[in-house]
Amino acid sequence: MREKIARFMYGRNGVDHFTRFLIYGALIFILLDVIIGGGIFYAIGLAMMIYGYFRAFSKNINKRRMENAKYYRIRSKVVGGVKNWWDRMKQSKDYCFFRCPSCKAMLRVPRGKGKIRVTCRKCGNAFEKRT
Numbered sequence: 422m423r424e425k426i427a428r429f430m431y432g433r434n435g436v437d438h439f440t441r442f443l444i445y446g447a448l449i450f451i452l453l454d455v456i457i458g459g460g461i462f463y464a465i466g467l468a469m470m471i472y473g474y475f476r477a478f479s480k481n482i483n484k485r486r487m488e489n490a491k492y493y494r495i496r497s498k499v500v501g502g503v504k505n506w507w508d509r510m511k512q513s514k515d516y517c518f519f520r521c522p523s524c525k526a527m528l529r530v531p532r533g534k535g536k537i538r539v540t541c542r543k544c545g546n547a548f549e550k551r552t
């Protein structure tokens with residue numbers, strides 16, 4: 422039996438991280454449907470599950486590898502974004518966060534200093550800001 426599976430999986434993509442994400446995501450959506458109902462979560466979960474299995478059994482390994490790399494890029498962006506947001510939340514009592522009006526870089530200034538002159542570290546643009 423194990424040999425049969427090994428032969429069947431030969432030359433196929435197998436379970437990579439993106440597929441694992443799809444399968445776990447599918448289970449979460451299906452669970453959500455059990456709790457909330459409505460069918461839409463079940464439909465999303467089922468679609469993710471089918472796509473996950475399709476990827477695992479796919480023989481177009483190059484394309485699947487590219488999808489997996491794209492998944493890594495998006496995931497690191499999301500994880501980084503959430504982490505930055507969380508860091509700002511933790512500091513929001515003492516600091517004020519806003520974007521530079523000219524280059525959109527995230528700037529941090531101490532809170533409660535009244536009107537101060539801010540110079541952007543990235544582009545050198547200077548402007549006044551009430552904190």
Ligand SMILES: [Zn+2]
Binds near residue numbers: 521524525541542546
């Ligand atoms: Zn700037």
